[in-house]
Every structure is written in C-alpha cells, then in structure tokens.
Amino acid sequence: MPIQTKVGCGFKCVYCTYPTIEGEGRFLQDPGIVANSVQKLAMSGFRDFEFVDSVFNAPPSHALALCDALAKKRLLARFQSMDVNPLFLDDDLLFAMERAGFSGMGMTVESASDPVLSGLRKGFTAAHVHKAAETVRRHNVPCLWIFMFGGPGETEETVQETLRFAEKEIRPGDAAFFTIGIRIYPGTELETIARKQGVLSLPPAEMLSPIFYTSPGVDPRRMEQQVRNSIQRHMNFMCADSLSSPYLPAFHQLGCRLGLTTPLWRHTRHIRRGLRFFGMEMQPHVDGEERNCP
Template structure:
C-alpha cells in the first residue's frame, strides 16, 4: 500500500520535539513492504496545503496521523490542539477516501473521546511498530480489524478497544534514521535534542499520570548495550545532543546504572540529558555514573517539597529524600532542572511556601527551578476520583477532552501567582509556564545555535533573563 504518515505536532514551545514514534512506525511499515511517506507538519507555513499536496501527489491508500498531545497542560493559558487535528482530517477527507488511522501518545490517554471528536477509521493504542504494519496488512487484504490487539474503533455507535499484546516486547533500543524522515536542520537550528527510550512503562502510581495507561504499569527494559549502540550511531552521524525520554530514567536504579556504564564504554562523543529523574532512586553513585556517561543536563521531577502534597500526589518519596537529592546534586557538576507543580491534593499556602523556601535555599544558582500551577485531569486517573470527591470537578468524563484542571480547594490560584511573581523577580534562575510560551523563544534558540550554544538551553536561564531585563522586558 501507499501509506502517508502525518506527524501533526506543531508546538515549538519551549522547543520542538522530534517525532520518534512517527519515525519508528514509518520504518516498521516500510519493512513490511509498504511505500511510506512521512510528512512532518512542525515547521510548515501552510500545513493544510502541504497535506493536500501530499495526498494528490502520493495517492495514499491509508493515512496515519501521529498525535502527540491533546493540549498544552497550561491552566493559565490553555491551548486545545485537537481543533487543528479536525481541520487536518477534514482536509484529508476532501481529497481522498483512504482509511484514516490515529495514533501517538494522545490516543493512549482518551481514545474513545478522540475517535468521537475526529472521524477516523480506527486508532492504534498498542505498540505502533507492531500494530500499525499488521493493521495495514489487514486493510490491504480487506480483512476485519476490530479484533486486532492494540486497536480501538467506534462501530455502530459503540466503542471497542482490544488490549495490546504485551508479550511482543523487544529489548532492542529503537533508533530510527531521522535523516530519512525529518528536516533535521530545522530541528537543530531550534536546539532540539534526539529522543531515545531505555525502557517503556512506569512502576509509579502518581495520581495524575496517564503513563500506565499508555505504556503499562511495569517496566520493560531495553538492553543496555543496545542503548549504547543506538547512542553511538546517532553521535557518529552528527546527532550528538541526545535526550533520554523515559517516564523515569533512574527506576529501576540498577538498570540506569547499567545504561550509564554501557554509555561510558562506547559513546563519549554524545551530549546526553534526561529531565525525568526521581529523588527516591538518586544518589552519588548514580550521579557519578551519569557524569562518566556524558550527561550534560538532568532534571528532577519533584512537583513539591512538602510532605502533604507528595502524599496527596502519591509520588512515592518524601521531603527528606528531596533534600537528600539536593545535597547530592551540589556534590556533582551536572546542571540540574528542578520541576515543581503547585496545586495538587493537600496543597495549602503553607506547603506552597515550603516548596518555594526549598527552591530558594537548596537549588544552586546555576541550576533552574521550573514552576507550573494546576494539574491536567484525565478520565480514569485517581486525580479524577479525588476531584469529584472534593466537589471541584463536575464535567462528565466524556467531556474531559477539553482542557480540565485540578487545583487544591485549600489554595487560591491568584495567591500562588503572586508568590511566584515575587520569587521570579528575586531569582533569575526561576521560570514558569509563561516563560516557556514566550513567542520569541524560537528566535532565542536560533541565536543560541548560531553562536555555538548546545542543549540544554535552560543552563543559561539566569543570563538570558538578565539580558532581557536590561532590554526592558519583564520576563
């Protein structure tokens, strides 16, 4: 079959993300014998025109759409991405009658609501590398698809979803030929990193998280030597800035240590980073191994430094481990981004102030603290149950595709904004969601790339903020 794949993500803030999933699926479909074209909409001035031209030139017999996010997870300024998805699907339907197949991380979150919003043949909710080629084969042969593992569809008004086949996990670390599918120059001019995964699934049970529904609740580990080989191949091809995008990199800890050891043996040319570290599995031995492996940046996802909120979010660690993590960071040289999320269950004015006090006193001036307020609520999560029990959520689950947020009823959003505004004014290494949505960020990335800066750009936050202030910009 002629198969057209569309990577629909066009969000370039804070920086564009290379679509690893779409590239892997494209290669899997190609290996299965199909003629595949991948159209990445990220940087296109006229995406709908490009879609129409691709359909008329390529004449696809199936069209797959990779959908990364439903919205921007910003309670203060929510942006709903699926309106654009509907326009893309409408453009496709105006040009051809080929089956439309939805896929990507967003489909694992709310497949029924998305299929009812966007008219499509079906959605892939299992491993795309496995399911998509099999789905194409059935479509080519005119066979039924409703019983294929990892597929969801709306049929005769009813929603049907078959569970994915979790027995077909491969320990090989996938590394697609990005040059074959993407405009790498455009991504590199924006200081984008190359994503890889060392595992899928997540063993934690944070109340807001959708990862268990997308990738499973147990970890499927990639072979460390395979990870090192993938990194080495990317670095040898000139793609040296590589980001590990696991849900949590350092759990299980022994696997992370094995990954670091394999990387240290074979990929010194790579510049690595990972923004998903957990303080529960965090120590000097890990940081030393990461330094040897070539990490140039890391992030610790705390959400809070106050025990009532950590317990309310079911984070699996305490403030004692948070402080121990800060002590360990200070003993090492890897730049660190600390990630906080205000407003979770148990949040009060006292816990907000406790978290801010931690950020002000424990975070190195050369590191950054990122703050967001309000938590996106998805159906089926424990946070939905909590919000309904507290009476702060009344919207039916079927309508929660539109951005829906939780904020602890014990704290006021305006008060949090005031506290954050003062903290950002006093600390040049603090940023918030507003900082990540500044329209001139792409220009900053291009300037940074032009003068030889390398990711992560957040290492230079305090200098950038001071410079913008001197230019009269209050950011």
C-alpha cells in the same frame, strides 16, 4: 534525538496517565543494545540525546548499566533526561552520568512539602527531596528542578515550604521550572479526587479541552502571587509562560551562534536578564485559568 530505554511505570502519581498507557510493569531494553543504537546515531551526526523514559533512574541498576555502556563508547555526544526521581539518586549514579557525558537532568520532585507529596502519591518525601539536593550539589551535572503547585493537600503554607526549598537549596547555576494547576485526565485518581471534593462536575467526554485542578485548600490567585514573587527574586526560576515566549526561538538561534551548548535552560538566568534588559520579562499565570475547576 529522543531515546526510550524502557516502557511502563510502577509509580502511582495521582495525575498521571503513563501507567495506563504504558502499563505498570517495566520492559527494560538491554543497556548494551541502547548504547549501540546511540553510537550509530552519533556516528551519523546526532550530538544531543534525551532519554525520554517515564523515570530514567528506576530501576537504578538499569540507569547505572546504561551510563556505563555509554561511557565505554566514548562518544562525542551530550545526554540528558528530564525525568530523574529523587528516590533513586545517589553519588554512584551521578558519577556514572558524568562519565557518560550527561549535560543536564530534570529532577521531577513536583513539591518539597510532605502533605502535597503524599496527596500526589509521589512515593517519596520532602526528606528525599532535600537529600537529592545535597547529592546534586556534590556533582557537576546541571539540574532543572521541576515543580507543580496546586495538587491535593496544597495550602499557602505548603507553597511557601516548597518555594523556601527552591530558594535555598537550588544552585544559582541550576534552574527551577514551576507550573500552577494540574491537568485532570479522565481515568486518573486525580479525577476521582476532584469529583469527591465536588470541584469537578464535567463528564469525561467534555474534558478533552484541558481542565486543571487546584487544591480547595489554597487560593489560586494568592498561590500565583507567591510563585510570581519568587520568580521575580530569582533569575534562574521560570514558569510555563517561559516556554511559550515568542522570543525563545530567537534566543535559541542566537545562543547556538554564540556557541552556547544545550540544554538551553542552563542559561535561564542569562536569558531572563537579557529579556528584562529589553523590557520583556515573563509573568506566571495559573495554567488553564479559564477552566480551573474550583
């Protein structure tokens, strides 16, 4: 059951449409009201809740208050959010998430290299990403690390730096999700960057069919190979293709029957081993490879 506890985002990531759609300010729902709604839903039989805010832990005080309100309810429910920002992650928040009953979180770092984080205007640095990894390791909330390769500033070296981070800092029981290429939406700063760099000439009206940006500083095929090599070496890594696998619904059903609890990505390494055993290994490709702009 998706739950939204706030509207708006004050960050300025160059590729994102949320600040335009929801606004740059923040409307925060009262944590007590959210917890009451979750309680009603839990009592009617729902067990899994996902907080779908643009950023779950911004402002951090709101996320803390929500976790405390949920913990007080002592619900038979599991929670997750796929949008946790490393800038506001600390031990206090993770303790609160553990007490509330979080069964997973997604860390949307996108990169672990400063030139790319700066090019994407993420508002945090590689040092924040490394610190977040240390904090995550001190706790028990499973973590899905989310990366986007090919943004402004990406080079072969920055791809390697991010993959080194993923390979060294992510716990084997956690998972990493990689995408290659970033969709360009009309009206975003990424559209302006792409046009200035001369890699986008389509008018906005022709961008309804997705078109993807990759930095002119990197060879898309070489980048794909780097990511592919890393995924092959680490069974807890996956890419966009993993979600479109025709076998995924069957694995999901089998997992439920075997009593595996959500989120399913916690079991990535076991699922991949199973797929590999049956000769169904998935390979990454460049997103929207037929419509990459460079």
